[in-house]
Structure formats: C-alpha cells, structure tokens
Amino acid sequence: MPITFKELTHEYNAGTPFAYLALDAIDLSITEGAITAIIGETGSGKSTLVQHLNALLLPTEGSLTVLDRTITATEKPKQLKELRKRVGLVFQFPEYQLFEETIAQDIAFGPKNFGMSEEEALSKAKEMLQIVGLSEDYLERSPFELSGGQKRRVAIAGILAMDPEVLVLDEPAAGLDPQGAKDMMELFVRLNKELHKTVLLVTHDMEHVLNYCDHVVVVDNGHIVQTSDKLHFFQDTSLLHKLRINPPAIIRLRDELNQRGFDLPCDILDTEVLAKAIADEVKHHE
Amino acid sequence: MKKIQVSHLSFGYHKENPVIHDASFSIEEGSYTTIIGHNGSGKSTIAKLMIGLLESDSGVITVDGLELSEANIHDIRDRIGIVFQNPDNQFIGASVADDIAFGLENHRVPSEQMQGIIEEFADRVNMRKFLNSEPTKLSGGQKQRVAIAGVLAMKPQIIIFDEATSMLDPQGKAEINALIQDIHAQSNLTIISITHDIEEVAHSDHVIVLDGGHIVLDGSPDEVLFHEQELIDLRLDIPYALKLQHALKRQGLETKPCTTMEGVVDELCRLRLKN
Numbered sequence: 091m092p093i094t095f096k097e098l099t100h101e102y103n104a105g106t107p108f109a110y111l112a113l114d115a116i117d118l119s120i121t122e123g124a125i126t127a128i129i130g131e132t133g134s135g136k137s138t139l140v141q142h143l144n145a146l147l148l149p150t151e152g153s154l155t156v157l158d159r160t161i162t163a164t165e166k167p168k169q170l171k172e173l174r175k176r177v178g179l180v181f182q183f184p185e186y187q188l189f190e191e192t193i194a195q196d197i198a199f200g201p202k203n204f205g206m207s208e209e210e211a212l213s214k215a216k217e218m219l220q221i222v223g224l225s226e227d228y229l230e231r232s233p234f235e236l237s238g239g240q241k242r243r244v245a246i247a248g249i250l251a252m253d254p255e256v257l258v259l260d261e262p263a264a265g266l267d268p269q270g271a272k273d274m275m276e277l278f279v280r281l282n283k284e285l286h287k288t289v290l291l292v293t294h295d296m297e298h299v300l301n302y303c304d305h306v307v308v309v310d311n312g313h314i315v316q317t318s319d320k321l322h323f324f325q326d327t328s329l330l331h332k333l334r335i336n337p338p339a340i341i342r343l344r345d346e347l348n349q350r351g352f353d354l355p356c357d358i359l360d361t362e363v364l365a366k367a368i369a370d371e372v373k374h375h376e
Numbered sequence: 377m378k379k380i381q382v383s384h385l386s387f388g389y390h391k392e393n394p395v396i397h398d399a400s401f402s403i404e405e406g407s408y409t410t411i412i413g414h415n416g417s418g419k420s421t422i423a424k425l426m427i428g429l430l431e432s433d434s435g436v437i438t439v440d441g442l443e444l445s446e447a448n449i450h451d452i453r454d455r456i457g458i459v460f461q462n463p464d465n466q467f468i469g470a471s472v473a474d475d476i477a478f479g480l481e482n483h484r485v486p487s488e489q490m491q492g493i494i495e496e497f498a499d500r501v502n503m504r505k506f507l508n509s510e511p512t513k514l515s516g517g518q519k520q521r522v523a524i525a526g527v528l529a530m531k532p533q534i535i536i537f538d539e540a541t542s543m544l545d546p547q548g549k550a551e552i553n554a555l556i557q558d559i560h561a562q563s564n565l566t567i568i569s570i571t572h573d574i575e576e577v578a579h580s581d582h583v584i585v586l587d588g589g590h591i592v593l594d595g596s597p598d599e600v601l602f603h604e605q606e607l608i609d610l611r612l613d614i615p616y617a618l619k620l621q622h623a624l625k626r627q628g629l630e631t632k633p634c635t636t637m638e639g640v641v642d643e644l645c646r647l648r649l650k651n
C-alpha cells in the first residue's frame with residue numbers, strides 16, 4: 091500500500107501572529123518498497139513533510155495514510171508507539187535524537203522500549219554500531235562526546251536497531267565523510283532490495299539521487315511541484331533548470347560540452363558511456 | 377604573509393586519548409584554505425583550538441604573530457569569526473535580528489549603524505523575511521544562512537566555516553559560496569573552510585588533509601588532489617574531473633590532468649578543435 095498524503099496542510103503556530111504555512115494542501119503518493127528522494131530548496135517544507143510520517147507533526151488539515159494507519163488533525167493514531175516502531179525517522183539534526191549516557195544504551199533504547207530483553211538489545215546495539223561504521227570501542231562512550239559525523243551514525247544506528255518497515259531519513263548523509271556517505275547510501279539500498287523496506291530520504295546531493303534512488307519528489311514553498319522516476323527526471327534538463335536544481339556533475343559536464351560545440355546524447359547518465367561518446371567525438375572531429 | 381601559524385599542536389579531550397597529534401601548518405593572509413578528513417579526524421577540534429575554545433596540551437598557535445594565550449584571547453577572538461558545524465550551538469538571540477545584533481555589539485559596532493548592517497546581511501543571505509523569526513525554529517538550511525550572515529556582518533579578518541553549507545540545496549549553496557567569494561575578493565579576508573565537498577577543495581588555494589589527528593597532506597589542490605589512491609584510502613573523494621579523465625583514458629583519450637570541471641571542459645574543447 092503506498093503512503094498517501096491527501097490535501098495535507100501544515101501551519102506552524104496556527105492562529106497566532108506567527109502562523110506560518112509550511113505545507114499547502116499537498117497531494118502525494120509514495121510507492122511502497124522503493125527509495126524516494128525528497129528534494130527542494132532550504133525552507134521549502136521537506137522536514138515538515140517527513141515528520142508527518144510517524145505523527146511527530148500532525149496535519150493542520152487533510153490526512154495521511156501510512157501502512158494501515160490514517161492520520162488527521164484530530165485523530166492521533168492509536169498505538170502511536172507501534173507506529174513509531176514501524177516507521178523509523180532519523181532527524182535532520184542527530185543531536186536531538188541522542189539522550190542516553192552511553193552509545194550502547196542509546197542504540198538499545200528503541201529495541202528495549204519495544205520489548206527486547208536488555209541483553210538482546212545490547213547485542214543489537216553492537217551489531218548496528220558496526221553496520222554504521224563505528225568500532226566497538228565506542229559502545230561505552232557518551233554520545234555527546236562525538237564528532238558531528240559520528241553523532242549522525244549513532245542516530246541512524248538507533249533507528250535501524252528498531253527494524254522499521256518504513257525508513258525516513260532527513261539529510262542522512264549531511265556531515266558524513268565521502269566514503270561514509272557512500273557506505274550509508276549502499277546500506278539503505280541493501281535494506282530496500284533485500285529486506286524490502288520503503289525508504290524516504292531528504293537529500294541535497296544529486297549524485298545520491300542519481301545513483302541510489304528510484305523516484306524523486308520536488309518540494310517548493312510548501313507545494314509538491316514534481317514527482318517522477320529518476321531517469322526521466324534527470325533527462326529533462328530544462329525541467330531541472332526551471333526547478334532551480336543544480337544537476338549532478340555528469341550532466342553539468344555534458345551540458346557544458348554541448349554548449350561549446352559537442353553533440354553528446356542527452357540520455358547519458360553513466361560516466362563510462364559519456365567518456366566513450368566524448369572520446370569518439372574528439373577523435374573523429376573534422 | 378602568514379596569518380596563522382600552528383606548530384606542534386597536540387590535544388586530547390581526555391588526556392589518555394589524544395585526538396590531535398603534533399600538528400603543524402600555516403595559513404597565508406587572504407588565502408582560502410580547505411581542511412578535509414574522515415569523520416572524527418580532528419577538523420572541528422583544530423578549529424576550536426584555533427579560536428581558543430579548547431586549550432591545547434602542547435604546541436603554539438599564533439595569529440598575526442601574536443601567540444594565543446589567556447592574556448590575548450579577546451584580542452584574537454576579535455579577529456576570528458567561526459560558523460559552527462551545528463548552527464544551534466551559536467544562536468543566542470531570540471530573533472534572527474537580535475542574534476546578528478549580539479555579535480555586532482560584541483564587536484562594538486555603534487548602535488546607530490546596527491540596523492543597517494543587520495538588514496544588509498540578512499538580505500545578502502536571503503533571510504530578510506525571517507528577521508523576526510526565532511532562530512531555533514528555522515529549517516536547517518535557514519539556520520545555516522543566519523549563522524553565516526551573523527559572522528559576515530562582524531567583518532572579522534579570518535573566518536572559519538565548519539561545514540557551514542552542508543544543509544543548503546545546491547543552488548543555495550552556490551549562491552552563498554558566491555557571496556563568500558565576493559567578500560573574499562573585495563577584502564583581505566582569510567578563509568578556512570572545513571568541508572567534505574571535493575569540488576570546493578579543487579577551487580581553494582590551499583588544502584590540509586587530516587587523518588586520525590595527523591596532518592597527512594598539505595599543499596595546493598594540485599599537489600594534494602593528484603594523490604588519488606591515498607585520498608580514497610583516507611575515506612575521501614576525488615573531483616569528478618579526475619574520475620572522468622580516468623574513464624577517458626580507458627577509452628584511449630589522454631588529457632592533460634586537471635582537477636576542476638572548467639579545466640576539463642577547456643581541455644576537451646581544445647583537443648576536439650585540434651583534430
């Protein structure tokens with residue numbers, strides 16, 4: 091069953107002089123079992139959108155259906171705790187997700203909260219820490235005495251430890267080193283392909299959208315302005331320009347060369363293929 | 377002229393566990409330096425040592441020839457502005473306008489000039505509409521814009537950006553980078569940017585690479601970025617320009633090695649017309 095938003099509106103501080111309309115009657119359907127990228131400018135409403143998925147924010151108007159639950163302004167979903175186990179959300183700022191004294195306790199918190207024994211939960215924590223690329227040495231350290239990128243890894247481990255069906259990640263690669271970002275994206279792909287998890291991620295990294303995602307949703311000023319599958323999205327350069335999206339390096343390079351007299355096909359999205367086309371043209375130019 | 381000189385700097389948050397090992401480097405006045413390294417390699421720690429927020433276990437830091445010490449910490453902090461990795465750690469004002477004002481007050485800017493400066497910089501980072509908003513309730517990228525405006529408004533001689541644009545959309549990031557470049561070109565501002573963005577590194581004047589608290593490479597982008605295997609082993613990236621050149625080589629096309637996109641485009645256009 092897809093995740094659907096029906097005329098969902100979110101207004102912060104509704105009814106006060108500080109009211110701010112962050113989402114304006116959006117309709118959106120997100121395919122189950124796929125990896126969907128949510129992109130858009132700063133302040134467009136991406137974080138507001140994804141925080142509805144586990145009812146951290148409730149709509150001001152309209153509704154949202156996720157798994158078998160419907161969430162509206164007045165109906166807090168029953169068994170909120172169960173929903174939060176099935177829909178795991180990693181915040182944009184991981185700091186706000188860390189609170190226990192040790193990293194082991196922090197990651198084990200979720201599983202314990204959902205009924206796992208202390209021992210099982212701690213062994214899960216150990217496993218997850220390794221999956222996000224931190225050594226066992228960190229288990230007994232404080233989550234607050236970490237670098238920015240390390241905090242993000244621990245926050246992601248904490249959510250993965252609950253084994254959610256839907257994984258929602260708000261800029262999960264921000265602050266990760268390049269290899270870390272790549273490993274993390276590959277982990278999400280694995281969770282999607284092998285364990286069939288639905289993955290939604292907010293990102294600004296167009297290379298990640300191009301290389302790892304299936305679908306793209308573009309948010310602009312509280313509206314959904316585009317939903318497409320990835321290949322169509324990146325083939326339509328004029329659409330990218332219209333949406334003020336800075337395309338991935340391969341597309342920028344291809345367009346730049348075409349402007350300077352090359353004639354490279356617009357459906358090339360792979361570096362080896364691009365290199366072949368460039369080499370052919372350079373060698374055979376009369 | 378050397379603006380900052382760091383010699384034999386060592387530091388550990390816990391004495392038994394040092395995280396910076398005997399680091400030495402210097403930063404030229406007016407240069408744009410990037411610092412790169414894996415998560416936990418010590419980038420933010422070095423930044424905090426340079427502004428005297430952390431105290432080193434050994435080693436010397438000088439700014440304009442002045443040795444960083446208890447006695448002249450205020451003098452040095454007047455010269456250096458920093459944008460922290462998490463902007464929430466730097467907001468003190470209840471509104472965006474107050475927040476920028478606090479920084480200006482600290483720099484003893486006359487109050488009659490303040491309003492003008494606040495509006496100018498809020499405008500330049502495109503946050504004019506949000507002057508009355510509470511900084512902690514902004515979106516992540518908006519917070520970063522405000523933090524950058526606050527530091528630029530103080531017009532320090534040196535600015536350290538610690539992953540300051542990591543949450544901006546690519547277009548927004550390009551705009552903010554252009555603003556920073558603009559100010560850099562007009563003043564003699566010295567910039568130190570901690571970043572994971574390898575394209576930014578390729579366009580800087582000077583690159584310092586950290587690994588587990590050790591400085592492992594230090595030089596111009598060309599001197600550093602051609603150490604491709606080493607960078608990959610250090611969990612870092614290489615510019616797209618170099619990746620493409622490798623692919624071209626596999627297709628039998630040799631190009632003059634270069635680290636920037638503009639460079640590769642020029643080179644390919646030259647080769648095409650030569651044939």
Ligand SMILES: Nc1ncnc2c1ncn2[C@@H]1O[C@H](COP(=O)(O)OP(=O)(O)OP(=O)(O)O)[C@@H](O)[C@H]1O
Nearest residue numbers: 235236237238239389395415416417418419420421
């Ligand atoms: N407050 C702290 N207390 C104890 N150890 C810390 C503290 N902050 C950072 N560390 C440790 O010091 C080392 C260097 O951290 P630092 O924050 O300088 O890394 P970084 O290079 O900025 O990493 P990132 O790319 O993740 O921001 C890491 O091993 C980290 O775990």
Ligand SMILES: Nc1ncnc2c1ncn2[C@@H]1O[C@H](COP(=O)(O)OP(=O)(O)O)[C@@H](O)[C@H]1O
Nearest residue numbers: 102110112132133134135136137138513514515
């Ligand atoms: N708690 C809040 N109170 C008031 N306004 C908010 C709050 N959180 C976000 N906003 C505003 O809502 C808009 C959308 O924010 P957000 O969803 O965080 O954007 P982004 O697309 O960058 O994730 C922004 O203009 C932001 O300033």
Ligand SMILES: [Mg+2]
Nearest residue numbers: 137182515516
């Ligand atoms: Mg956000």
Ligand SMILES: [Mg+2]
Nearest residue numbers: 237238420461
């Ligand atoms: Mg850091």
